[in-house]
Amino acid sequence: MLVRKIKDKLFIVGIATLTFLTILPLFHIVFSVAVEGLPVLLKGGWNFITGTLAPPDDGLGGIGPAIVGTFVLTFLASLLGLPIAILTGIYAAEYPNSLLGKATKTLLMIMMEFPTILVGLFVMQILVVPMGSYSALAGALALAIVMMPYVAVYTEEALRGIPKKYREGAFALGLTRFNVVFRVLIGLARKGILTGVLIGIAKVAGETAPLLFTAGGATRTYFEGINRPVGAIPLLIYDLVQQPYKNYHEIAWGASLLLLIIFLAIFLPIRLSLKEVKL
């Protein structure tokens, strides 16, 4: 009996320790990014947000083009991806037992797990090579492909979560299926769909791999058109970390803090208003 009791105590202490170890990196990451990034933001001031990249070993400059680029890319990706994703989600919810409906659900789950670097390579081949240049459009297309499954799956689940009686009531009024879905059900599911949209946006705003060979990156010029290369905060960090210059590492930390703040500003309100999220 004593052995069993000791084992029991050890077990509780053990899993509590491992739980602590699981979340420890998060605190270490947030702490490191804040400690390294905050002085950079304070020293760089307003110019860090609006200015362009400094030369190697010469001050901080700013990451304005990357910030503008991230917003442009996220906006364009939403424009391309959201309508298709939401309509696909509606199909999967409305016809869950049809062959296409079932296959779509499986495909969406696979696309959620799909390595994002492969999406970037794919877009490079079909868009960047024919156009002959990296472009905001190519970056946005890659991000749209990454974003779609999240939005579609959230839309599907939000619609399926609506009690049957609303649907029956709407049909009983003599509405067509189109009107039932778009006038009644979408309204009821709006919170779930909006969550999906925001999760998708939070996800792609922080993506790097799909942009490597599509957006091209720009550090000294702001947005010049959708057929021109554009920067992005994650892409800039990735490039700067690999440079040997000390000031570039500082800029990378500052940019990381900014990215972390943007991410938390979108993600935390969603997470706190819900019980669970899918990432």
Added chain:
Amino acid sequence: MVRMDKFKTFLAPFCGLVFGLFILMLIVYLTASLPIFEREGLAIYTTNVWKASENPQKEFYGVLAAIYGSIYTSVLAVLIALPLSISFAVFVIDYAPKRLKEPLMVATDIMAGLPTIIYGIWGAFVLVPILKEYVMMPLYEHFSFIPLFSFRPVTGYSYLSAGVLLGIMVTPFASAIIREAYRSIPYIYREGVYALGATRYEATKVLLGYIKPAIVAGILLAFGRAIGETVAVSLVIGNVFNINPSLFAPGYTISSLIANQFGNAYIYKYMVPALFAAGLSLFIIGLIVNLAGLMYLRRFKYAR
């Protein structure tokens, strides 16, 4: 009846578009990698050479080192994630103080969604020096006769660094799946086990047996995530063509190989097809692992 069909035909093309994109992606990978298969056959996957040359006659590519590195680091990641994610799930559902439950879950959900580049910069500037100083050097100095620890950790960029970073990144993801499954165990089972006089340890062992398919699913999907991860890994793996059993040796993964080499690949005749072939292998490994994971998850949900 006719109206319903109209709605379906209005929506179907959008599903078709998503399918079309995915199939187009597979076709692009197959056709873009074709030249390298015609030239080298399967040697692209079974050899470890990387000879880039202006003269196409002299070019030869084999990505075995990258495939090896991808599997090595992802297995490490899963080995780290397995105990952590199960412990986390059990603790947070059954034993954590009530006030701590929600904050703990929020913390892991943030970790699951955190931009991977933030893991990357933290990994390269913070984690690698820590691992090198406190893990690799002591183990190398005292146990270098064991092959796992036999490589002198010069820079710290290594399979181990990548594996640990990936483990940290995929643990919250695996634990979210296991957590949901563990939560869903009907209450009578818990009551039944305790009524038999089981301790908490014994009860948990029994209950974990009940959600075994979900644990397998969580681990498979975590493996899929780990193998596809790019930027964080490429900042800590060292990016060297290397097949070494030692944890402390630098290497390559498929995704970091693509990230590193693709930028200048168009100068050479066969490098682009070689990288697409590498991508194709990642495509196929990822597809198989994730499909298997989803299958296990579905089996668990239906069995319930």
